[in-house]
Amino acid sequence: MEELEKDKIERNEEMSEEVKGEGPPSELEQSEEVVEEKIETEVEQKKEPSLEEIVEELRKKLEEKEKEAKEYLDIAQRIKAEFDNYRKRTEKEKAEMISYGQEQVIIELLPVIDNFERALANEGDYNSLREGLELIYRQFKKVLDKFEVREIEAEGQMFDPYKHHALAQEEVEGKQPNEIIEVFQKGYYLKDKVIRPSLVKVAK
Structure with missing residues (x-):
C-alpha cells in the first residue's frame, strides 16, 4: 500500500514537471523571437532592386x-x-x-x-x-x-612725352636739360585728354 502511494506521488511530480516545461515562453525566448523577426524584416527591405x-x-x-x-x-x-x-x-x-x-x-x-x-x-x-x-x-x-578745348602749356615747361613731341634739341645757356625753349605747334586738350601734343624744341 505504501508503495502504491509512493508511485502515485512520483507520477504527480513528473506531470508537474511536464506542465512546467509546457508553460509560456520566457522573456529571453521572446526577445530572441523579436530579434529574428527584425532581422528577417531588414533582410527583406534590403532586397536588391530588379533590373x-x-x-x-x-x-x-x-x-x-x-x-x-x-x-x-x-x-x-x-x-x-x-x-x-x-x-x-x-x-x-x-x-x-x-x-x-x-x-x-x-x-x-x-x-x-x-x-x-x-x-x-x-x-x-x-x-x-x-x-x-x-x-x-x-x-x-x-x-x-x-x-572744353584748351591749349597745352609748353614753353618754359619741362618736357612731358605724354603732352609734348620733341622735334629738335639745342644747347641754351641758363636752360635746364629737357626744358622746352620753343613751340613749333600748339597742342590741345579735350577736357583732360590730349588730342594733339605740342611740337617743341628742348634744351640739351
Missing part, C-alpha cells in the same frame, strides 16, 4: 536632368537676346551722340566761316582786315572754350 526597377529609376532621373537642361538653355537664350538688344541699342545711341556732337560743332563753326567770308569780301585797308581776323580768332577761341 526593371533600376532602368525605370534611371529613366526618371534622365527626364529630370533633361528638363533642367532645357530650363537652363531657355534662360541662357533669353539673356543672350537681352544682351544683343542692349548692345544694338547702345551702339545706336552712341552713333546718335557722335552725330549730334558733330552737328553741334558745325553749328558753332558756321558763324566763324561767315565772318571769314565777310573779312575776305572787305575791300578796305589792311587794318580793317586785321580787325576782322582778330574778331574771327576770338570767336573761334570761344567755340573751343565751349567744348
